[in-house]
Amino acid sequence: MATTTHSTIRFAPYNVGRWLLWGFTALVFILAPVVFSGGFAITLLSQMGIMIIFALSYNMIFGQGGMLSFGHAVFSGLGAYFAIHALNWVGDGRLWVPVTLIPLVGGLFGAVFGVIFGYLITKKAGTTFAMITLGIGEMVFAASLMFPGFFGGEGGISSNRVVGEPFFGITYGPTIQVYYLIAAWCFVCMIAMFAFSQTPLGRISNAVRDNPERAEFIGYNTQRVRFLVVVVSAFFAGISGGLAAINFEIVTAENVSALRSGGVLLATFIGGSMVFFGPVIGSIIFIFFAVALSEYTNAWQFYLGVFFILMVMYAPGGVASLVLMNLRVVQHKLFGRLLRPYVGVLLASALMLVGLIMLVEMSYHMTLNFAAGARMSLFGIEFEANRWSAWAVALLVTLAGAAAFDWQRRRFSREWGDVQALIETGGQRARV
Amino acid sequence: MEFFVISMLNGLSYGLLLFMLASGLTLIFSLMGVLNFAHASFYMLGAYFAYQISTWIGYWPALLIAPLLVGVLGAVIERYGLRRVHKWGHVPELLFTFGLAFIIVELVQIIWGRAAVPYQVPSELQGSLFTVFSTTFPTYRAFMMLVAVLMLAAIWLVLTRTRIGLVIQASLTHPDTVEALGHNVPRVFMLTFGGGCALAGLAGVIGGNAFVTEPSMAALVGVIIFVVVVVGGMGSLAGAFVASLLIGLIQTFAIGIDWSPVTSLQNLGLAVGPDTPMYSVLSLKLSQVAPVLPYLLMVLILIFRPRGLMGKRET
Numbered sequence: 001m002a003t004t005t006h007s008t009i010r011f012a013p014y015n016v017g018r019w020l021l022w023g024f025t026a027l028v029f030i031l032a033p034v035v036f037s038g039g040f041a042i043t044l045l046s047q048m049g050i051m052i053i054f055a056l057s058y059n060m061i062f063g064q065g066g067m068l069s070f071g072h073a074v075f076s077g078l079g080a081y082f083a084i085h086a087l088n089w090v091g092d093g094r095l096w097v098p099v100t101l102i103p104l105v106g107g108l109f110g111a112v113f114g115v116i117f118g119y120l121i122t123k124k125a126g127t128t129f130a131m132i133t134l135g136i137g138e139m140v141f142a143a144s145l146m147f148p149g150f151f152g153g154e155g156g157i158s159s160n161r162v163v164g165e166p167f168f169g170i171t172y173g174p175t176i177q178v179y180y181l182i183a184a185w186c187f188v189c190m191i192a193m194f195a196f197s198q199t200p201l202g203r204i205s206n207a208v209r210d211n212p213e214r215a216e217f218i219g220y221n222t223q224r225v226r227f228l229v230v231v232v233s234a235f236f237a238g239i240s241g242g243l244a245a246i247n248f249e250i251v252t253a254e255n256v257s258a259l260r261s262g263g264v265l266l267a268t269f270i271g272g273s274m275v276f277f278g279p280v281i282g283s284i285i286f287i288f289f290a291v292a293l294s295e296y297t298n299a300w301q302f303y304l305g306v307f308f309i310l311m312v313m314y315a316p317g318g319v320a321s322l323v324l325m326n327l328r329v330v331q332h333k334l335f336g337r338l339l340r341p342y343v344g345v346l347l348a349s350a351l352m353l354v355g356l357i358m359l360v361e362m363s364y365h366m367t368l369n370f371a372a373g374a375r376m377s378l379f380g381i382e383f384e385a386n387r388w389s390a391w392a393v394a395l396l397v398t399l400a401g402a403a404a405f406d407w408q409r410r411r412f413s414r415e416w417g418d419v420q421a422l423i424e425t426g427g428q429r430a431r432v
Numbered sequence: 433m434e435f436f437v438i439s440m441l442n443g444l445s446y447g448l449l450l451f452m453l454a455s456g457l458t459l460i461f462s463l464m465g466v467l468n469f470a471h472a473s474f475y476m477l478g479a480y481f482a483y484q485i486s487t488w489i490g491y492w493p494a495l496l497i498a499p500l501l502v503g504v505l506g507a508v509i510e511r512y513g514l515r516r517v518h519k520w521g522h523v524p525e526l527l528f529t530f531g532l533a534f535i536i537v538e539l540v541q542i543i544w545g546r547a548a549v550p551y552q553v554p555s556e557l558q559g560s561l562f563t564v565f566s567t568t569f570p571t572y573r574a575f576m577m578l579v580a581v582l583m584l585a586a587i588w589l590v591l592t593r594t595r596i597g598l599v600i601q602a603s604l605t606h607p608d609t610v611e612a613l614g615h616n617v618p619r620v621f622m623l624t625f626g627g628g629c630a631l632a633g634l635a636g637v638i639g640g641n642a643f644v645t646e647p648s649m650a651a652l653v654g655v656i657i658f659v660v661v662v663v664g665g666m667g668s669l670a671g672a673f674v675a676s677l678l679i680g681l682i683q684t685f686a687i688g689i690d691w692s693p694v695t696s697l698q699n700l701g702l703a704v705g706p707d708t709p710m711y712s713v714l715s716l717k718l719s720q721v722a723p724v725l726p727y728l729l730m731v732l733i734l735i736f737r738p739r740g741l742m743g744k745r746e747t
């Protein structure tokens with residue numbers, strides 16, 4: 001009996017790959033700022049690291065525990081507030097904590113609030129859980145504006161991260177040092193959270209997600225399991241909050257807002273909640289939208305929302321599942337058959353995307369920037385946004401793209417279905 | 433006394449408005465198991481549609497057309513969006529409506545801009561209905577209550593006295609049997625979703641000009657109606673009714689009261705000043721705490737009665 005349980009937990013063939021994978025991840029963390037060395041790239045990378053911890057901690061309860069939370073920013077935000085107060089106390093000399101360990105302060109207080117709120121929210125599961133987390137999130141947000149002493153009111157609490165004695169010359173003044181601090185914490189947290197998913201608690205939380213009734217039958221208190229998972233997840237969320245406090249040197253009420261909670265949900269889901277590394281992909285995409293794309297367009301939230309809805313409708317497993325499914329096709333050496341349909345679909349959707357972007361950008365320009373004049377530029381072309389000709393072109397491109405997409409999509413899904421069927425039957429033959 | 437009567441009336445009208453939203457949400461939830469996260473967005477759309485229509489052809493046609501438009505939009509979204517997601521279970525459905533709420537806010541900002549729009553109460557309904565001592569009660573508030581009550585009576589009649597209402601009620605508990613009897617249950621879903629959205633739209637039409645029509649109105653009301661549904665008990669219409677009135681009254685009364693624990697302590701002759709421990713908590717006035725009270729109520733209900741006021745015990 002003992003040997004059977006042993007063999008299910010330790011899945012030997014994957015371990016070599018796992019070492020390679022983690023080694024590669026560490027390498028990516030180390031080399032990323034060398035490859036992308038601009039100032040903007042470093043801030044982007046830092047924010048990605050913070051988001052990765054946040055999204056992975058969220059996925060602990062969402063993907064692995066099956067609890068849809070709309071209030072996860074409560075834990076990261078309150079962690080961030082305590083971290084920034086700790087940072088200020090270090091600056092005053094009232095407290096001695098190295099800046100490197102400040103995120104741990106955030107994590108501890110995140111866990112404390114995980115205990116307090118986790119007790120309340122895990123009283124229910126399913127849809128009610130989602131609504132309660134939403135309510136708790138709003139409550140904390142409303143309360144944050146009520147106690148200006150601690151939360152700093154509208155302006156938030158600001159701080160200075162260059163405090164304490166330099167440690168081997170590290171002062172955390174330059175952003176590159178902060179990036180490596182974030183990268184180190186991110187790497188450690190990733191390993192810790194992966195390890196957690198392999199522990200008995202992590203495993204039983206999967207069971208509670210899949211079938212709470214049977215989990216109770218084998219003697220687990222599902223409410224207790226969910227509570228413990230929320231506390232652990234809140235701890236990691238608090239660490240990400242602490243890192244955010246160090247990175248931005250300011251914490252405002254926005255850190256506990258529903259916007260932040262919704263953002264982490266979007267990131268996690270887009271990346272793929274059923275695979276451990278899914279939220280990592282999702283965080284990178286999300287930060288790209290939120291930080292990089294928002295430099296170029298006001299409509300980034302619209303694009304993100306549409307992207308999210310399309311993922312929910314057509315790829316509920318997220319980007320990670322798309323990657324895995326295509327890898328499977330590649331493994332069976334059938335990708336060649338999909339290549340042509342892929343090119344067709346991508347070209348058609350690119351055309352449609354261009355048309356849609358034109359429509360959206362022109363609409364935004366008309367309502368939000370019109371005071372600055374009708375002239376706008378898009379894809380390097382300058383034109384007047386209030387001419388009917390511009391709208392006609394945009395509409396035509398969109399419709400042509402949509403028609404082409406529909407045509408190509410049919411071919412693609414036929415081919416895709418064939419290939420999947422081939423893999424399924426081939427897999428059976430191989431197993432026999 | 434004056435404060436009491438006016439707050440009571442205002443609280444009731446606000447509570448009835450909340451119930452117009454919560455009733456649609458509850459119906460959709462108990463029929464389809466979908467928590468419509470975008471429900472408050474349909475409320476917002478109702479207000480914006482009514483604003484747009486009233487600038488073209490006046491308020492009274494808008495009162496009829498805007499909810500219908502919102503209802504049709506809701507039905508279309510159910511048919512071509514939600515139904516596709518249905519096969520993947522309730523969480524993707526909830527996420528779909530979450531994304532929808534996200535997009536609707538953005539669309540509203542694209543079309544009507546980020547600032548509030550001047551959606552006015554029609555001139556027939558401006559002015560005050562009666563005066564209690566020295567405070568006046570606006571006619572429009574009374575009109576809101578009237579519309580809400582009429583609407584509630586209409587839903588009740590439709591649900592209990594018409595054929596389609598009976599089919600809806602039967603689909604709530606025995607969808608398979610209803611389907612076996614030859615009714616098109618997916619179409620019932622679509623109609624209910626559209627109907628619920630239309631109710632939200634109607635609430636928007638009459639709420640939008642009583643309060644402010646702006647892109648953040650969905651988020652402001654959205655969370656409160658979720659709290660209403662949790663407090664009332666998931667899927668219970670009667671519970672939602674009691675909870676919306678309760679929350680409407682609590683919020684309206686709290687906003688008008690300037691009491692804080694410090695004033696009472698000082699009246700008792702205790703010296704309470706900024707140096708007293710917990711002063712920042714004790715000195716909060718009830719009117720300042722008002723936004724948090726619904727959530728506190730929810731927390732208390734969860735601790736002492738987790739199934740809600742009138743909800744069924746969860747198995």
